[in-house]
Amino acid sequence: MDDDWLSTGSAAEILGVSRQHIVDLCDRGDLPSIKVGTHRRIRRDSLARLIAPQLTRNQEKSLWLHRAVLGALMMEPAVVLQSARDNIARWKCAHRPDGKSVHYLDQWSAVIEGGVDQVAAVLTGTDELSCELRQNSPFASVLTDEQRQQVLRSFQQHWRQDHSGERAA
Known part of the structure; x- marks a missing residue:
């Protein structure tokens, strides 16, 4: 069995819940799974999404932009922090x-x-406070327009590849 796929028992152990609870989540459609013979298999990344709720499309886009800001912060911390101030x-x-x-x-x-x-x-951060603060970020102008556009193009490509089939929030 591929490491990307888990049995219901393994998923239950990771989450610290009963195997039946995992089966119920699968039956309700809250946890995507496939059947291999009579056994359910769950993708490891689906379990990770259940543990850490997914960001909305806008939150994830903001996260991508701020990861780029982090690069600038690491190269010139005093300049970037003063710009924010x-x-x-x-x-x-x-x-x-x-x-x-x-x-x-x-x-x-x-x-x-x-x-x-x-x-x-x-x-x-992917916590609620970090997401809220990024929506009111003082780091405008840290990235050049060209850098910002490149990050947004990369994000669009990422979103199409990794989130196909998901509704944009």
Whole structure:
């Protein structure tokens, strides 16, 4: 049996649930599976998606863009962090002090003050807070337009290949 495919028992062991629970997930269509003879087989990546909920298309696109920003951050941390600080200061003046935008900008300020490692964790995190912060990112202008377009083209190709058949959110 290929390492990409798991038995219901192996899947149950990984998730820490009963084998019957895995069978029920498969029967409901919540966990894609195939039958090999009388046995179900589950793709390892399908199980991973169940463990870590998938990002929406827009969240994943933002993640790709921010991974590119991470490259720039690793090469010139002081320049990239200062650019983000400058954007935060400029944007805070343009928004209501009690608004949601300023709230996110304040959160970004705290992340930036936490240092490069903390910024890198948010730029590449798949948790809810990281996704929300990336939607309000102060890292505009870190990538050139050409770099941004290249990342978006790469993302489109990735999405077509790896997400064919999935609905875009």
